[in-house]
Amino acid sequence: MPLYILKRFIMMIITVLIIATLTFVLMRAIPGSPFDEERTSNPTIQANLEKFYKLDQPMPIQYLNYLKSIVTFDYGPSIKKPNESVNTLLARGFPISFELGMATIIVAVISGIILGTFAALRHNGIIDYMAMTFAVVGISIPNFVLATLLIQQVAVNWHLLPPATWSSPKHMILPVIALATGPTAIIARLTRASMLEVLTQDYIKMARAKGLSPFRIVARHALRNALMPVVTIMGTMLAGILTGTFVIEKIFAIPGMGKYFVESINNRDYPVIMGSTVFYSAFLVFMLFLVDIVYGFLDPRIKLHKKEGEV
Amino acid sequence: MVTKDPRVSIPDDWFRKKGEDRKQAEAVVRPSLSYWKDAWRRLRKNKLAMGGLVFLVILTLLAIFGPVFSPYEVTATDLRNQNMAPSAAHWFGTDEMGRDVFTRTWYGARISLFVGVMAALIDFFIGIIYGGVSGYKGGRTDSIMMRIIEILYGLPHLLVVILLMVVMGPSLTTIIVALTITGWVGMARIVRGQVLQIKNFEFVTASKSFGARTPRIIRKNLLPNTMGPIIVQMTLTVPSAIFAEAFLSFLGLGIQAPYASWGVMANDALPVILSGDWWRLFFPAFFISITMFAFNVLGDGMQDALDPKLRG
């Protein structure tokens, strides 16, 4: 087990390093200086600006500085908002995005597992049919479409819930529904498929031969095994939800990190793009690492091998 | 023993050994169809999947010929007819520049389908080469190649795509390049898995012992058998690529005006959604969703049809 954790940890560090380097190279590969758009004809101002953002130093030094900034979580100042650092933006926006993401994942995991399990237990029944219809529809509707639909109907036409911002639990309902529907559908499908497979296993037959109640068979023998594949896709699902927060925050005008990130993309505010990309990647890779460890605890067989998880 | 005794009524001459000419023990063989015919037969039974297939064929035809039926140019602005609701003149209404939404929807379909299909095809080529080599060579080559995959798999794909788009500048080509740079990994894993599974099958060993060369083994034995899951994966790549394109467009990284994909059209419609101009969002959103739905049900149906485990 410690070896397994260590191996996963090293993988995590390598992944973050790759993303950081990739980000650095890509950002420096953009032709011209980020200040070209400012049309600062004065070369002194240009030079001073470059000095302020440490762009006057040779590339390797810049790279090292950059790596140092990642380790120390200091992503430097924004270009478009010079009096705000990337850190301030992250500190202000990330907690809100985190809230949205966590609420989404909790809703998606709970409802997805319940839906998938019932569908499997009533295989080919009406519940199964309805759950799978929901699942395939849920996977097919992009979250931003669902979000706008919810705003238009539930908020604007029916006045049931507020259409925007993030100021009370009531405000959270629509964004979370919009963001959680896709992941719920994916988890429901996966749970159903793996539950159906587990239910044909010999150890389930053996549990039935012991004369256990159906509830006990599902709760104790089937569910834990059926959830293994669900755990393996949690990492990629988190990534999807996280990037999903970008558009959801944009649509619902939620002042999270996603909103700043989208703004920075539209303004070509490179330090913010770089900082948020690296921060988000590191966060995601860390979550992936946690998921791996959880998996290791759930499956006593695990030593070094990770099960193949498909998305 | 409670047995009804049928002996009495049986004629004596039935108790003679049947001659050598008696019918050979004939195994009752159900009509054996080829793998693909059998799969197609079962796919056809799946109404939802067939509905998806029919829809996609119609959509493709409309994407190609739809604009022909429209009197409007896709980029033609008409400032006297801005934000018109659907009418006889403009079936899907007009946008804020007075452009015909109907015409633009079919151009959007071209872009969405093109992105989806290209992404799936490129994923397929890279994936089949990488996964095929990895799985067939095995050993150290395989473990190194898989380690690379494992790391790439851990990358947050959409973030990388966004980064690439920012750097390369938004265009149709960059969207496809960015999507395939991250997208081939899943396909490579599936191909490798299939190759590993089938590599160990006896018939491969058999043709090896008959002196068949490696390329022949791959072409004759491995490829046809690995195709099922790969085709399913391709079918399911298309909707996720369509989604990714729409998503990027929504973030302002889509292809640029005056052309429009469905994602760009939906994004442009956001500011007017609260003013009741529902058609602006409805048509692109509807077509994105229904197209993804069609691909998803088709992919599911193909998965069921191609899965040999379910062969009954």
Next chain:
Amino acid sequence: MDVIGQQLANASSLENAPAIKEHQPGSGIATEENRKQKKTISQEIMLSVRDLEVSFKTFGGEVQAIRGVSFDLYKGETLAVVGESGCGKSVTANTIMGLIPQPPGRIRNGEVLFKNRDLTKLNKKALREIQGVDISMIFQDPMTALNPTLKIGEQLMEGLRTHHKVSRGEAKRKAVEMLNLVGISNPEERLKQYPHQFSGGMRQRIVIAIALICEPELLIADEPTTALDVTIQAQILELFDEIQRKTGVGIILITHDLGVVAKIADRIAVMYAGKIIEIGNKREIFYDPQHPYTQGLLNSVPRLDLQEEELKPIEGTPPDLFAPPEGCPFAARCPFAMEVCERVYPATTQLTTQHTVDCWLQDPRAQSVIN
């Protein structure tokens, strides 16, 4: 193949009590004293299967998996059910155990009488009070029969704790006792381990312990040694024998392996295409097989006790159970097939008190064919 011969050779000393060759270290009950205990089979019938017919709905139609099976099981005996794969022997086992999923399965006819109750008519709740308590089952593959994510202690104790409301301490004491019985050393520590920490043979011992923990009267073993390698097979068979001596449990042993049968069965039922075509005690089936299929089955394995020169596999394949033949299902493969065989299913002939066979060759009119 050699090995089967070996086992058959071992078993050829049928007069004597089954000889136990290997001694498994740590197998708690393999003491001289226990071995000398005489096996007692009473004349009391504990289980009676009558005219059982079970079918399954599939894509291609309805498969008639068993088509009228009847037999009795006496207290404390081992009845082996042998046949090729697909002959319906496992379906028979699962039907008795109440494990046929309905749908797609369907019990079309017949009854399974146990303790004056017809198990096929019981509701699920009543059935659960019998499953694991009065009747237990052992599965073919010990690698998949244990839940990989639960400690074996929990898997052992849950049956006991579900059916008899015993304390955790009491259940644990019983679990340790069971592990001792099946010959697993350090039972207290072993209880805390997961299935993957045991070898295949050890797992099968655990599966047996789980099956026996509620002290059932009937044990159904579905190919219990097929997935194990040969030395382990011998040890597990020895274990069955000793457990039966000690607890007097009745065993229905489902197998395709005649070596296994020779070793521990008291009576043998030969199944073909969903019917029992011959049944008798071990001596009668091994030394005086009457059905050509039984003879073919015995000729297709090497026997050291008979100076048979060559092995003769049975030609052809069993009939399609989607549309079973009207006559004898073996007729198409039978070297003695007569016209009657293809037209009418053979009448049952009672040869001795225990030995019956379904074959037209028993009819006096068939004399010319045999010679």
